[in-house]
Amino acid sequence: GQQLNQSPQSMFIQEGEDVSMNCTSSSIFNTWLWYKQDPGEGPVLLIALYKAGELTSNGRLTAQFGTTRKDSFLNISASIPSDVGIYFCAGQSPRGSQGNLIFGKGTKLSVKP
């Protein structure tokens, strides 16, 4: 089945640093979604991308839909302690296929205050 490779698996950063993570796939997707999950909670949608090349921001978060439609990137600028959590990418296949969301395995972000 389809798989997403999300990297890095985990990262430790100093407060104030910028963070980058990405997801790649062997298949093309029509939609890329980025979620954040806090401990003991459900994933919360951060950014949705629907068009190749699209660049979308949500506060300090910026995500891009790769031009090949096989990858996506999430950047967090000037990280703060509340950015700690697990970030998941999810890709959705074009209509006509089963079209279910495929999730990456997550990037665990830890911030040193």
Place this chain on the structure above:
Amino acid sequence: NAGVTQTPKFQVLKTGQSMTLQCAQDMNHNSMYWYRQDPGMGLRLIYYSASEGTTDKGEVPNGYNVSRLNKREFSLRLESAAPSQTSVYFCASSEKRWGEQYFGPGTRLTVT
């Protein structure tokens, strides 16, 4: 507006017992989903309901059944629980079949 709600929040079962996980959404969404989340495995789709009255299998449906009771509610049933079903279960909903999904807070299930 509560979004997606799930009950119970925690549950412990013995092998062979049955139970139903409840999910409801108040966003008037057409599609609903059940996922399980295991360490190192990410989120995997168990079953989904693209619209009221329809249900379909996802990636890992074995050992589960679902019911789309009405537009708001989508339940997941374990008929005979097994230790391999120890997991965190999330319900999600979306307005359209292809689109943004919104998740509930999860049910943490342990089968001993």
